[in-house]
Amino acid sequence: MDLLRFVLMRLGKGVIVLFAIAVLNFFLVRAAPGDPAQVMAGEAGAGDEVFLDQLRQQFGLDRPLYEQLWAYLSNYATLDLGFSYRQQQPVLDLILERLPATLLLTGAAFFISLVLGVVLGALAARRVGRWSDSAITTLALVFYATPLFWIALMSQIVFSLKLGWLPNVGFETVGGGYTGIDRALDIIQHLIMPALTLGLFFTAIYARMMRASMLEVAGADFVKTAYAKGLSPAVITRRHIARNAILPVVTLAGLQAGQLVGGAILTETVFAWPGIGRLMFEALAQRDYSVLLGVFFISSAMVVIFNLVTDIIYRIVDPRIGASA
Amino acid sequence: MNAFTRFASNRGAIVGLGLLLLLVAVVLLAPLLYPQSPWRMVGRPMGAPLAGSFLLGTDTLGRDVAAGIVHGARVSLLIGVVSTVVALLIGVPLGAVAGYFGGLIDDLVMRFTEFFQTIPSFALAIVVVAILQPTLLSIVLAIAIVSWPPVTRLIRGEFLSLRSREYVQAAITVGQSTPRIIFTQILPNTLAPIIVMASLMVATAILLESSLSFLGLGDPNLMTWGYMVGAGRSRIIDAWWISFFPGVAIFLTVLALNLVGEGINDALNPRLRKEDRK
Numbered sequence: 001m002d003l004l005r006f007v008l009m010r011l012g013k014g015v016i017v018l019f020a021i022a023v024l025n026f027f028l029v030r031a032a033p034g035d036p037a038q039v040m041a042g043e044a045g046a047g048d049e050v051f052l053d054q055l056r057q058q059f060g061l062d063r064p065l066y067e068q069l070w071a072y073l074s075n076y077a078t079l080d081l082g083f084s085y086r087q088q089q090p091v092l093d094l095i096l097e098r099l100p101a102t103l104l105l106t107g108a109a110f111f112i113s114l115v116l117g118v119v120l121g122a123l124a125a126r127r128v129g130r131w132s133d134s135a136i137t138t139l140a141l142v143f144y145a146t147p148l149f150w151i152a153l154m155s156q157i158v159f160s161l162k163l164g165w166l167p168n169v170g171f172e173t174v175g176g177g178y179t180g181i182d183r184a185l186d187i188i189q190h191l192i193m194p195a196l197t198l199g200l201f202f203t204a205i206y207a208r209m210m211r212a213s214m215l216e217v218a219g220a221d222f223v224k225t226a227y228a229k230g231l232s233p234a235v236i237t238r239r240h241i242a243r244n245a246i247l248p249v250v251t252l253a254g255l256q257a258g259q260l261v262g263g264a265i266l267t268e269t270v271f272a273w274p275g276i277g278r279l280m281f282e283a284l285a286q287r288d289y290s291v292l293l294g295v296f297f298i299s300s301a302m303v304v305i306f307n308l309v310t311d312i313i314y315r316i317v318d319p320r321i322g323a324s325a
Numbered sequence: 326m327n328a329f330t331r332f333a334s335n336r337g338a339i340v341g342l343g344l345l346l347l348l349v350a351v352v353l354l355a356p357l358l359y360p361q362s363p364w365r366m367v368g369r370p371m372g373a374p375l376a377g378s379f380l381l382g383t384d385t386l387g388r389d390v391a392a393g394i395v396h397g398a399r400v401s402l403l404i405g406v407v408s409t410v411v412a413l414l415i416g417v418p419l420g421a422v423a424g425y426f427g428g429l430i431d432d433l434v435m436r437f438t439e440f441f442q443t444i445p446s447f448a449l450a451i452v453v454v455a456i457l458q459p460t461l462l463s464i465v466l467a468i469a470i471v472s473w474p475p476v477t478r479l480i481r482g483e484f485l486s487l488r489s490r491e492y493v494q495a496a497i498t499v500g501q502s503t504p505r506i507i508f509t510q511i512l513p514n515t516l517a518p519i520i521v522m523a524s525l526m527v528a529t530a531i532l533l534e535s536s537l538s539f540l541g542l543g544d545p546n547l548m549t550w551g552y553m554v555g556a557g558r559s560r561i562i563d564a565w566w567i568s569f570f571p572g573v574a575i576f577l578t579v580l581a582l583n584l585v586g587e588g589i590n591d592a593l594n595p596r597l598r599k600e601d602r603k
Binding site for chain 1: 447
């Protein structure tokens with residue numbers, strides 16, 4: 001079947017990307033100043049000769065470069081991303097423990113920004129030139145230029161420290177002892193600020209794109225036809241213009257999954273959200289390079305999988321894509 | 326209307342240009358305004374803005390926030406411009422080669438570009454700076470590495486469409502050498518989109534640099550806006566101004582660059598602008 005072949009091809013492409021990232025990681029370790037074993041051990045493990053010897057043996061650091069590369073890649077292929085001496089845990093376990101929080105945060109931010117962006121952009125396009133259009137366009141411009149970490153900090157001051165509306169940091173109330181629905185509500189309360197601040201930048205992008213896309217489609221011939229056959233402007237906007245205008249916005253949103261992950265590193269750092277972004281920040285402070293490279297690899301894998309899923313959904317939803325590609 | 330008057334009649338672009346000129350003036354006058362090192366303790370720690378002799382207050386170590394902002398402006402602009410130039414130096418040749426020659430070369434270059442577009446760019450920048458140790462050079466390199474792919478895509482597209490134009494075909498027919506055609510016939514015609522993209526890239530690079538130094542990945546010898554926001558974080562309840570004002574500086578700079586970039590774009594592509602107004 002055609003779809004199956006497409007999925008297999010995209011899967012193959014994804015595997016190649018991940019393979020290339022593993023190779024990139026290998027050379028990054030070698031590009032670091034100092035002994036590769038010490039780089040992999042991190043600051044905490046660099047003083048432990050037994051651990052260093054173990055690493056040298058495991059990665060064959062006394063053998064030729066291509067054998068080292070092979071050893072490194074075989075480890076990655078079995079998802080062995082190294083061992084964090086500092087945390088005394090395999091890197092993969094550390095990451096998997098933190099992954100759900102990041103998926104929740106990025107998922108929420110993605111959803112919020114896409115819905116808000118599309119709605120605001122469509123609104124602005126319908127009222128082009130009027131004050132509500134100017135307001136939305138200006139806001140989009142402002143949020144597009146605001147540093148993510150700064151707006152996160154500022155909303156933390158205003159909404160939690162001054163107004164006390166939302167919890168300051170963390171994933172849930174520590175020692176709250178909530179279960180079931182109460183726990184979910186507690187987590188949502190903690191999620192609102194990180195997800196909104198992370199989503200704002202992307203909302204700005206999608207709103208601008210949606211507005212431009214709506215205006216472009218509004219000039220198309222089939223829209224003129226729709227007017228000519230006497231449809232009401234509201235129906236035309238909703239069913240003829242918005243539906244077509246939304247496609248490039250969704251395509252762009254799919255491509256920006258990687259940026260979302262990058263933004264999550266900053267948001268999680270500010271809000272002490274226990275995800276892989278926060279893990280990366282902690283690894284940075286502790287010079288725990290194996291964790292750093294592991295998070296980089298897994299977040300790339302997340303993006304590859306996300307792109308794969310959106311591509312497949314597109315193929316199913318919009319048959320025109322299959323015909324042209 | 327020519328491009329210049331179109332730019333001048335764009336209110337946003339003029340505001341952006343004004344802000345940008347102000348910033349450049351601040352950078353040039355920094356040695357006169359604040360001749361002392363921004364790292365020096367000059368007053369009581371955490372002094373409120375306007376309370377003492379310090380316009381924007383002092384930070385946790387009694388350093389003048391205004392002096393930090395003025396000196397940080399130079400670093401931000403420098404890194405923004407230099408890393409954009411480096412990204413152009415990587416992106417333009419790759420895009421030109423891919424678009425001009427097409428075929429297998431195009432395929433290879435585009436696969437390579439796609440690869441870099443798939444990777445979460447901020448995570449890559451963090452890893453590169455952390456592993457190479459944070460210095461001015463590694464930061465510029467990291468920002469350039471994550472910024473070049475859109476340039477390649479843009480230039481490739483331009484080359485693809487310009488290559489089939491009659492004047493390029495004519496140049497091929499009269500036997501001009503390939504480098505000469507690329508440099509004297511096609512490249513000058515891609516200058517307008519490159520300028521627009523470059524001004525927007527400087528804005529993104531400044532945001533990226535401030536995010537890196539916020540996480541503690543700035544050059545330890547340089548006072549930067551992102552570092553100031555990050556350093557003020559722990560005392561944000563009692564001394565909000567330490568983090569607030571550097572953030573405003575980043576925001577205004579990035580906003581100004583975006584406004585100017587869009588202004589140039591509208592001025593150089595009047596056709597698109599008209600559609601936008603409809």
